[in-house]
Amino acid sequence: MQLFPCPFCGPRDETEFHYGGDAGNTRPDGGDVPIDRWANYLYLRSNPKGAAREIWVHMNCGEFFVMVRDTLTHEVLSSSALGKEHAA
Amino acid sequence: MTASRLATGGSAIDRSRPLRFSFDGTSVDGFAGDTIASALLANDVAVVGRSFKYHRPRGIWGAGVEEPNALVDIGGPHARPNTRATTEPAHDGLGAKSVNATPNALSDRNAFLDRFSRFIPAAFYYKTFMWPDWHMFEPRIRAMAGLGKVDTDWISSGPADQINHHCDVLVVGAGPAGLAAAKLAAGMGLSVTLVDDQQKPGGSLGHRASEIDGRPAAGWLEETLASLAGGGHLILPSTTAFGIYDHNLVGLNQRHFDGRPDTLWRVRPRRIVLATGAIERPLPFANNDLPGILSADAALAYLRRHAVLVGRRVVVATNNDSAYEVAEAIAEAGAEVTLVDIRRDGMPAAPARIRLFKGRTLASAAGRLRVEGVTLDDGTRLDADCVLVSGGWTPTIHLFGQARGKLAWSEARAAFLPGNSVDGISVAGAAAGAVSLSDVFAGAEKAVASLGQTKAVTPRSTGPEATAGIVAAWPVPGSKGRIWIDYQNDVTVKDVELAARENFVSVEHLKRYTTLGMATDQGKTSNLPGLALMAGITGRTVPEVGTTTYRPPFTPVPLASFAGARAGELMAPVRRLPLENVHRASGAVFQEYGGWLRPAHYGGRNADAERAIQDEAFRARQSVALFDGSTLGKIEVIGPRAAEFVDFLYYNTMSTLKPGRCRYGFMLSENGVVFDDGVLVRLDEHRFVVSCSSSHVAAVHARLEEWRQDRFGRGAVYIHNATSEMATLTVSGPNARKLLETVGLGLSLADADLPHMAIGHGSYAEDAVRIARVSFTGDRSYEVSIRADRAEPLWAHLRQAGQAFDAVLIGLEALMILRAEKGFIVIGKDTDGTTLPHDLGVAGPRAKRQNEFVGRRSLFTEEASRPDRMQLVGLTVPRDEPALATGGHGIERRGSKPRSIGFVTSSYQSPTLGQPIALGLIERGAARHGETIEIQHLGKLRTATIAAPCAYDPSGDRLNA
């Protein structure tokens, strides 16, 4: 079982987390977004071998965050809180 | 073999505590401290089981976890199948049965199979039983092959414990390496957990001659264990580390032998020291699977621990030095011993009174139910009642391999050793290839050196030192006779040769094709000889062939151990209503709906259920109905950008909602599909309550949080899930208002003050109540929400006052009928994973909205605009016909071929309308009202007429009646 570092709670078992998708998959807004751009947002995933930037949520505290982990070795490279730009 | 118990000795047994158990119905005497295997040997029981495929007689091979043959099913309160007799303690009254033998191991009626062995090589079944169909043959073949049987009548004494554990250092294996590492780590002030799979820790110190710090090893062992225990460190005997998982989580299987189920430990150590020892390999010769042929080291363990002498005329065959101590000890104990060493020179001197054959090895063994003699490769015949073999040592590096450690081939050891360093893991002792005790201690010191300065002193070996001196003796292709490689799975040299001929030369293919290294054994004694043989056949080196992937578990772990307490009701716990007991007292029949345990109906069990439901649904429309709606979501959205937030989350524009009002709407997924529906309440300018479907509360909450954090920011909105804080009691029907006025909630219920889709605030007793005038029945309805712990008096009051109005309690089944009469949908029942909002007749926001919302772009794809999309419709059938089957397909014919054009999603008998009603999703349905279509279900055809979804009160007059 992997140990994931929640930026708010510290290292916790992976069973406490849900996967939230690729980080950086920015949502294109608007009713006239080109359809292939929208399809990429919905369905195209990079699925890298090696370092991957991903969104995870720690179910216990409810916080979403960015984690960089190696999909081959399962080494966790970093984790950081989401949305610093919105900080009050 | 004539094995026997010696009159004296045996460090593990307590002769003052005799015991008796049964094996295959025969009673066996032993002493406390015996394993089932040691007691069977002491009673000269040679045949203890039958082999997996050929039903060959098999005897005890080893003295521990490496045992491939002696599996027994244990019955009674401690029942467990396929248990190794070598690791299971004997106790009084225990009942053990051999596996894969009918009626017993000694006389097995399937033994004839062995005579046909040449016709049933590896993969024979797959090749032969193909026509007409493997499944025709499978049951009989499965019944004949296989090992132990699960006792399906056995009931567990309780859930298995699971323990999460943290420590600085976890030492796996309490032999000399593990003990030394534990002692040194403890001396650094670190917390140590020491596990050992034997009942009595000590490993090789228990039976190999050794002297530590100038005295016998036994004394050092006791002192070291006592000092660890005294220092507060955890020592777990009878506990196997069966797997290393991601980020060095270690799984331990702890056995109790008192009827308690095994305990599962999940350990998170900072450092793991693997001191797991090594396993002795067999030697290849014809009929090397006969009972009475044992691991030499095991024979020494039985002699010194259990005072069991395994034979009187013993041949010891070896390719390394370790068997010499065995030969000497067995001879000293009174056996006539002959040593056969494959080496011509470089071996230790033959002990006194022992005849030594140099440069010789065994060609074959003879005997029927037990070994009677051997023939050497020069043709010499020797009588023997027991043959001990040592083919060298395979380091137990399974856990290291599981942790993705790489292995390196050592020609000097004729074995794979740990080849690289793995973060957080060190390997010490025989597992790392150490042979002499001095090397073992040096390795232990190195294994923990990086962890700190220790106050403990590294132990010193002051006695005889073991040497390796091994020359390889792998099975070779083209050998005569049947030479077993994998005892447990009946794999011989010829099977491996066959696999190679058919090009299954990769080790992973070899394993699957021949079953080499499978089952409970996982190739502990057989893997290396098997792949060395494949190397020989294909002209490669052993490291070129490589090993199969090491996977947990190292030894079998009961499934109950992984389940722990997560069984029965705790497997998927239901959520419960605050008023559950009150409903039970009212005769409610409960069912689980979307994770909630809710009243399905009141009264009327089994055959009467349908009548009760019809009665509830009918009476609800007559006067007034009471319904517990506490499960409805109540998620508060609060903050300066709350209105903007709900606009984005909902398909419908919500920011225009006035404070004190409610609006019905959809939430979509980004692919446009309707995800949830429900009412949004606006309490004030910056505060909303999302009243989502009961079964979607967690998912909606997570979705709100995700968009809040990922798009709006923490300061913009705040989300609070208040679902379980309040109970919601629903009063519905023409007399709903009158009933509530009788009860008195401290606010005006006049339609001018509280119209449909408005909310009001009142009080009951001391508590604030929130009243939402929304309706899922189509009748005038009030949802009254009150603190969950104060709901009971209000419910009682409503029921008491309701008597004057002939009020009826309704469960979820009646509510489903009422909402279906109105054409109100349930998401996931009346919609599927393709349903878009305009398929449900709600096309306004799609056409009009100018601002952004979840799923917006997906509503304008080619697919979303297809004219033949399935759309929500009502389906009617004649009054005297039964209701349509939910799931029945609407069909259309092109020529004679029927084609599905949609399906029935909800279907009920409506007591109020006196006829069946149904909802469905039908292609182009919105434009086909009045059209009659065929409905097919389970091969039967009926007709139904497409109608508007709402079958009852389409003008909505009853909302204000």
Ligand SMILES: [Zn+2]
């Ligand atoms: Zn957290």
